[in-house]
Amino acid sequence: MEEIVNQNGAVTEQLDAATDAEIDMRLVRENHRSETVGEMTVDDPRMICRNVDVYYGDKQAIFNVSLDIGKNQVIAMIGPSGCGKSTFLRCLNRMNDTIDICRVTGVIKMDNQDIYDSRLDVVSLRASVGMVFQKPNPFPKSIFDNVAYGPRIHGLSDSDTHLNEIIERSLHKAGLWDEVKDRLDQPGTGLSGGQQQRLCIARAIAVSPEVILMDEPCSALDPIATAKIEELIDELRENYTIAIVTHSMQQAARVSQRTAYFHLGKLIEVGETDQIFTAPRHKLTEDYITGRFG
Amino acid sequence: MQFSTLILVLLCFMVLAYYLGRRRSLNLVSGRVRDLHSLPSYYGMQTALWCGIPALLLFVIWVSFEGAVMTGLVVEGLPSEIQNLPVERLNLVLNDIRNLAQGNIVSRTVDETMQKASDHYASLKKISHTALFVATLALATMGGLWARQSITHDQRARNRVEKAINFFLVSSSSLAVFTTIGIVLSVLFEAIRFFQQIPITAFIFGLEWSPQTAIRADQVGSSGVFGAIPLFAGTFLITLIAMVVAVPIGLMSAIYMAEYASKKFRDLAKPILEVLAGIPTVVYGFFAALTVAPFFRDMGASLGLSVSSESALAAGVVMGIMIIPFVSSLSDDVINAVPQSMRDGSYGLGATRSETIRQVIMPAALPGIVGGVLLAVSRAIGETMIVVMAAGLSANLTANPLEAVTTVTVQIVTLLVGDQEFDSAKTLAAFALALVLFVITLALNMIALYIVRKYREQYE
Amino acid sequence: MNNLQQHNDTMARVQQGLNQRYRNEKRFRRVGLSAIMSGLIFVSFLFITIFANGYTAFQQTYLKLDVVFDPALIAPLGMTDPDILSAANYGGLVKAAMREMFPSVTSRREKKTLYKLVSTGAVYQLREMVMLDPALIGTKKSVWLVADDDVDMLIKEHIDLNAVESDRRIKNNQLEWIRLLQKNGRVEKRFNSTFFTAGDSREPELSGIKGAVYGSFFTLLICLAIAFPVGVAAAVYLEEFASKNRWTDLIEVNINNLAAVPSIVFGLLGLAVFINFFGLPRSVPLVGGLVLALMTLPTIIIASRAALKSVPPSIREAALGVGASPMQTVTHHVLPLAMPGMLTGTIIGMAQALGETAPLLMIGMVAFIVDIPGGPFDPSAVLPVQVYLWADSPERAFVERTSAAIMVLLAFLISMNLLAVWLRKKFERRW
Structure with a gap:
């Protein structure tokens, strides 16, 4: 108990510099509910989430989650199915907006601005927080058009040559260029599963986001394709902040610097990946890591 | 009794x-x-x-x-x-x-x-x-x-009774096949008799349609002319007008229903649109003849245009209205069949709704929508009562929607309603027209159903 | 930091285009909304037109005349034998009453136009009165008689009095007489019961929809008696028993295609097979019902199959597991569970059949039939065909009757559809 109090004290302190009084009031009011163990905060956060609750209709799916996403870091979210990790991830670029009955409360800040603020534009938010989905979902268009989709809708290119440049660069970064450079005009759906997923990553990169959210990006792929994607994630870390949801603990251990463990909609424990996997502090985390349930 | x-x-x-x-x-x-x-x-x-x-x-x-x-x-x-x-x-x-x-x-x-x-x-x-x-x-x-x-x-009474029931089941389901055969045979036989009197080329390529054969041999103009091109052209013109009305409105309604409308709005508007689909065509025909045609005529008159009171425009527009719910419900199905992951992919990149719809959903749904539109075309071609009541009888070969044209179905009705002798070319012509109608709609349906099925398989 | 620069550049560009994109978004949304709205406007416009044209048909103008039941005209020898009474000259009574009311009308031509104010149906009205009560003979009585349709139209203000007299159905002298009658309180609009109790007629004021409603009823009865069992049987076979082979594939293709074959083609099938080949009579509900049954079969089969599909396989396994034969499984368990869905599909198919006109034209159900049919073997019209026939009639009074008949037709259709919706809601079951 004592540790939790300390923890919350630290959170409040951390936030003081960056937030207004209103958020403080919320924090004070709801402190007693946070049960998270570990370091919720980091020194150089890219996104700050405080007291996030998510409701689907009357049903609450996420309970009071507070978490920082560190800059140029990979944070992995793990936990048994239905624990709310994907739901939480989708809050970070407001993908939950597309679900009518979904309601999000609490604060999620990026660049010192609440992303759920009505003044903030969801289109530009999603341009800076990209997303890669569980199942590869290339559009039924050519490979070129798939990658060009984002730059085109956002009007990012001045000319055809500029657009070509963006696409080549994105495909390079996604490690797909050499495989597809001769067949850019062929449909993206004709690629293999792993290639499709890298195409989706290239598509996300093409709008040069700062944060990339990945929702179990390898769950539909075979081990070799998975290895390629993991390699790619490690390379991307240099330039991007990445949040990845995964059901594979090995993957979390391989690609991430920080790990957050979710259970029944609550953030149970968060910390350095090494620490979580070697010395979990919470009983539930330990049970999950050691495979007692999942 | x-x-x-x-x-x-x-x-x-x-x-x-x-x-x-x-x-x-x-x-x-x-x-x-x-x-x-x-x-x-x-x-x-x-x-x-x-x-x-x-x-x-x-x-x-x-x-x-x-x-x-x-x-x-x-x-x-x-x-x-x-x-x-x-x-x-x-x-x-x-x-x-x-x-x-x-x-x-x-x-x-x-x-x-x-x-x-x-x-x-x-x-x-x-x-x-x-x-x-x-x-x-x-x-x-x-x-x-x-x-x-x-x-x-x-x-073994149970087995016998079940055998009898089974026989009933099999023959009931085979009735569909026999109906098709019946249609083909009944239309084909009379059509062949017609083509024995009138060469098939004269029928298909002839530019003049005037089926009035004289009852007595000594009457003037005793031989009818059976060139069906004006009928095909008229049918095509009215169908085209109907599609110009129905496809944009039906498609945009479906898009709005599927992507924008709140549940409440959808629950209210959808049944009302479906009411349009349940109204008998004879009511549309009456509506076209009583209200729409005079409206177009008066409007044309005020603009200095001469609009026939049986203009192709009036019949076509009303037929379009009739087909709106048909197009919209088919498109609705097709749009809903586009997987959510496509939408997610697009929204995840920061696309707005309309961008997602126009650049992702529409291309993905296109085959299905084309199939639906083909079905709608086939329906418009076969539609009878609206054109019987609102379109003309004279077979003009014209592309002007303000003039009166006639259609295949109108001619079938005019030729067959009333006293008929079953060996005059006039009566048999109706069966030849019906054969054409049946073949065209059948082909359209086959193509449309094939496209829609392929489309569904793609996303299953 | 290369990436950060790029990102900032991106965000700047995104911000730049944002307004334009939201404008496009709004415009697109508006286009969608206006598409739906135009659909809704069409519906309401159609209903308003029909209603505005039709509601007056439920009233009919009557004229009050003082009729002298002159024995010299109807029972000259004092005989009240029904045969003589029914053949008597009641027209003379009406004419006499009219002459008495307008003694100033003397010329033959004027008298003729005067007599035209009263419907020819007035004669039957008087005859019925006398037949019912022969004691009336020799007395004088004020009687409300059906007015002619032109008078009716005038009273309902459907006649443009600014038009030139020769273009009008009501001439100036007739107008004068009617105004006089009105002043004396001898003109009244009453509920038009004829509309619901009479068959078709050449005279609008004497025409009604009873014949057509009966015809529709018998036609639907035949259609239902055939299409429902056959449709359900076909669906059961295809969904529960049929193995996948060429024949069942052929059946499936045929059902899907028949669902989209133009209805008029079914009419030609009926004409060629039922009338020309089997020699069944024309214009009878029996043939109409057969044709419509063939036409609605695909609808019923498709709906019934969907209903059968929604019954979970576990129910079948449970029944088979306790030793029921496949047929027993279907009749005892699957069919009852699928029945609401099948009924819903059937009602929708019947609604479709009720509104269908074109195939019935082909089998001769457009004949002018005055008698009210007593069964499926009597010649009759059906409601939509009655609409078509009246819509073709030139008299202005038939416009309102057509609209009124449409209102009745739509009332039937809407209640059938509501019934289907109610059934679906009531028995909807999620497994």
Whole structure:
């Protein structure tokens, strides 16, 4: 108990510099509910989430989650199915907006601005927080058009040559260029599963986001394709902040610097990946890591 | 009315047979159901079937051929100078005899031969009906009694009844095939007879349509001209106008319903749009003729245009309105079949709704929508009442929507409604047109259904 | 930091285009909404037109005349034998009453136009009165008689009085007489019961929809008696028993295609097969019902199959597991569970059949039939065909009757659809 109090004290302190009084009031009011163990905060956060609750209709799916996403870091979210990790991830670029009955409360800040603020534009938010989905979902268009989709809708290119440049660069970064450079005009759906997923990553990169959210990006792929994607994630870390949801603990251990463990909609424990996997502090985390349930 | 009574009596017989059969099976084993091969009700059903089916078959066959046989007998009884009349004249005489026998108004003065023939007809009819009654009920009784007598305790009644039911199931489902065959044959035969009189090239490539053949040979303009191009052009024009109205409105409604509308709005608006689909076409036809056509005419007049009061525009627009819900519900299905992951992918990149719809959903749904539009086209081509009531009869070869044109279906109706002789080119032309109509709509449906099925498989 | 620059550049560009994109978004949304709205406007416009044209048909103008039941005209020898009474000259009574009311009308031509104010149906009205009560003979009585349709139209203000007299159905002298009658309180609009109790007629004021409603009823009865069992049987076979082979594939293709074959083609099938080949009579509900049954079969089969599909396989396994035969499984368990869905599909199919016109034209159900049919073997019209026939008639009074008949037709259709919706809601079951 004592540790939790300390923890919350630290959170409040951390936030003081960056937030207004209103958020403080919320924090004070709801402190007693946070049960998270570990370091919720980091020194150089890219996104700050405080007291996030998510409701689907009357049903609450996420309970009071507070978490920082560190800059140029990979944070992995793990936990048994239905624990709310994907739901939480989708809050970070407001993908939950597309679900009518979904309601999000609490604060999620990026660049010192609440992303759920009505003044903030969801289109530009999603341009800076990209997303890669569980199942590869290339559009039924050519490979070129798939990658060009984002730059085109956002009007990012001045000319055809500029657009070509963006696409080549994105495909390079996604490690797909050499495989597809001769067949850019062929449909993206004709690629293999792993290639499709890298195409989706290239598509996300093409709008040069700062944060990339990945929702179990390898769950539909075979081990070799998975290895390629993991390699790619490690390379991307240099330039991007990445949040990845995964059901594979090995993957979390391989690609991430920080790990957050979710259970029944609550953030149970968060910390350095090494620490979580070697010395979990919470009983539930330990049970999950050691495979007692999942 | 007599026939209905007979059927009712027969049904009563069947119920009776059911109970008799059931009771006998129980009596055989003195009430111990275990000793029977099947449940007693199956023995009852078996008896009822033996009672009803043969009798019903007899009834149907009798009624189907009664007319032909009686006509033959009556004709034989007529004086030879009437017998030797040409077929169509003879038919008119026969019609009068029938009408006279039924006590209806007759188109000619009743002379003695007519009266005699009609009495003959009436008496034949009476005999036939009485015989039918007696024969059917006798057969039912015999069938039922025989089946009851043949019941034994180890008779496989359930299997037999199930076999009979199975036969009914198979033949019911095969009816669809026979209907198609029936359509093809009935249309094809008459069409071939038509093409024996009018060369097929003249029909398909002819530019003039004027089917009025003279009834008497000495009348002027006795030979009709059967060039169907003006009809095809008119049908095409009206269909085109209908599609111009229905496709954008139907498609945009579907998009709005599927992507924008709140649940409340959808629950309210969707049934109202579906009401449009349930309104009989004759109502649309009336609406077109009474309201829309005069409206266009007056509007044209105020703009200094001469708009025919049976303009293709009015018929086409109203037909378009009729087809809106058809297009919209088909597109709605198709749009909803586009997987959510496509939308997510697009929204995840920061696309707005309209960008997602136009650049991701529409391309993905295009094949399905094309299939739906083809079905709508086929429907517009085959639509009858709106054009019968609102489009013209004169076969103008024009692309001007403000003029009156005629369509294939309008001509079929005009040629076949009213008195008809079944060997004039005029009547047979209707079947040739129907053949064209059937082939075109069939082809469109096949293509559309194929496209839609392929589309569905893609996302399953 | 290369990436950060790029990102900032991106965000700047995104911000730049944002307004334009939201404008496009709004415009697109508006286009969608206006598409739906135009659909809704069409519906309401259609209903308003029909209603505005039709509601007046439920009233009919009557004229009050003082009729002298002159024995010299109807029972000259004092005989009240029904045969004589029914053949008597009631027209003379009406004419006499009219002459008495307008003694100033003397010329033959004027008298003729005067008599035209009263419907020809007035004669039957008087005859019925006398037949019912022969004691009336010799007395004088005020009687409300059906007015002619032109008078009716005038009273309902459907006649443009600014038009030139020769273009008008009501002439100036007739107008004068009617105004006079009105002043004396001898003109009244009453509920038009004829509309619901009479068959078709050439005279609008005497025409009604009873014949057509009966015809529709018998036609639907035949259609239902055939299409429902056959449709359900076909669906059961295809969904529960059929093995996948060429024949069943052929059946499936045929069902899907028949669902989209133009209805008029079914009419030609009926004409060629039922009338020309089997020699069944024209214009009878029996043939109409057969044709419509073939037409609605695909609808019923498709709906019934969907209903059968929604019954979970576990139910079948449970029944088969306790030793029921496949047929028993279907009849005892699957069919009852699928029945609401099948009924819903059937009702929708019947609604479709009720509104269908084109195939019935082909089998001669457009004949002018005055008598009210007593069964499926009597010649008759059906409601939509009655609409078509009246819509073709030139008299202005038939416009309102057509609209009124449409209102009745739509009332039937809407209640059938509501019934289907109610059934679906009531028995909807999620497994």
